[in-house]
Amino acid sequence: MESINAPASRPLTVHAATTPLAGAVAVPGDKSISHRALMFAALARGETGITGLLEGEDVLRTAAAMRALGAIVTRTAPGTWQVIGRGLGTLQEPDDVLDMGNSGTAARLLSGILASHGMFSVMTGDGSLRGRPMKRVTDPLSATGARFTSRSGGRLPLAIEGVADPAPLSYRLPVASAQVKSAVLLAGLNAAGTTRVEEPVATRDHTENMLRHFGAEVSVAPLGAGGRVITLTGRPDLVARDVAVPGDPSSAAFVLAAALLVPGSSVTVRGVGLNPLRTGLFTTLREMGADLRLSNERVEGGEPVGDLTAVAGPLHGVDVPAERAPSMIDEYPILAVVAAHASGPSRFRGLEELRVKESDRLSATVALLQRNGVTVDVVGDDMLVTGTGGAVPGGGLVETRMDHRLAMSATVLGLVAAEPVKVDDTAFIDTSFPGFIDLMNSIGAGLVA
Structure with missing residues (x-):
């Protein structure tokens, strides 16, 4: 029988990936x-x-x-x-x-x-x-x-x-x-x-x-x-x-982002849901110059589905309009991590909805980046991230506030930071992405819980 017991705390220290990420995986259902x-x-x-x-x-x-x-x-x-x-x-x-x-x-x-x-x-x-x-x-x-x-x-x-x-x-x-x-x-x-x-x-x-x-x-x-x-x-x-149920695009986001950031990587995520009201992140990544390739498009259970391949390469800052926020509201923490590595500034507009997620996800994302040496500001409901154009300093402790997406975003950040990133708790990742660490290790992340 399935278990719904509260998980014990699982801290994690993430070191930079030593080899490119590679492989083809499927993420859990949407x-x-x-x-x-x-x-x-x-x-x-x-x-x-x-x-x-x-x-x-x-x-x-x-x-x-x-x-x-x-x-x-x-x-x-x-x-x-x-x-x-x-x-x-x-x-x-x-x-x-x-x-x-x-x-x-x-x-x-x-x-x-x-x-x-x-x-x-x-x-x-x-x-x-x-x-x-x-x-x-x-x-x-x-x-x-x-x-x-x-x-x-x-x-x-x-x-x-x-x-x-x-x-x-x-x-x-x-x-x-x-x-x-x-x-x-x-x-x-x-x-x-x-x-x-x-x-x-x-x-x-x-x-x-x-x-x-x-x-x-x-x-x-x-x-x-x-x-x-x-x-x-x-x-x-x-x-x-x-x-x-197709693969969750919000879960695929973390795998694809890691592949875009770790030099030399190429990773395919199979069977991702591609509902156009959920794919704002993929649009934004392409605007940043990401090499993100779509193949094997099909319809399953009334929802569009396809395979996405991310290939690492240089990225630049982007200005994301407020009207795109509903189609990527859960992906802003990982997008902020990507923006931290891109060259130049990024601005994400209209993020008031982030204040009422599993945590105040807007302030938590800002804290995640600031503790790891990234310049980030909030102006009204907009978040401004100044990209480094390469590895972020890292070395910080991320307080996940019982928020699974913050924990996964911090993990990806650690894979491309100059100094190890400490995540206070990864147990809550299981609320949306059971097996996340094992999957990341299957493509070469080298995470040690």
């Missing part, structure tokens, strides 16, 4: 799609088979939560799962508190499901998740008729009094957030009538794609300069459909 596959399968009638599921701690929390809500969720082989759903509107009240661990995605999306079912539930999480804001989700969801009680500032633990006959929602996102959008749409699934969400900038659309995959009626129309209006017809007959 975390965003894995969460949604389990949730939607539990809401659908019948038996759904899921292949390529990410078996990190975050997704295992979602599996446990759906099991607690009455779905039959079974792991049949590595990455292969079976879910027998109960059908929309028929979830059972959980017997105990739902512990979502470190996963903000799971907690926020599940809020939409719990709000729109006539039951009482309580969600909590680890120390990091209990410090993250939930009001951005609970405020719009309150319009369904559901009631929420939380700690000050809208923080977990969160008690939810759901409603069996929720009102449909019409909501305009104040800032681009796929999690808030998805929570509203999931609440609208069990509401009679039409739920409407306006987003000022297009965010990742895995929820819309997968809702259609399971039989829901979802339409998308353009709104202004880059925005969209998503309309969902409530109470569809969701029917089980198998799901193939």
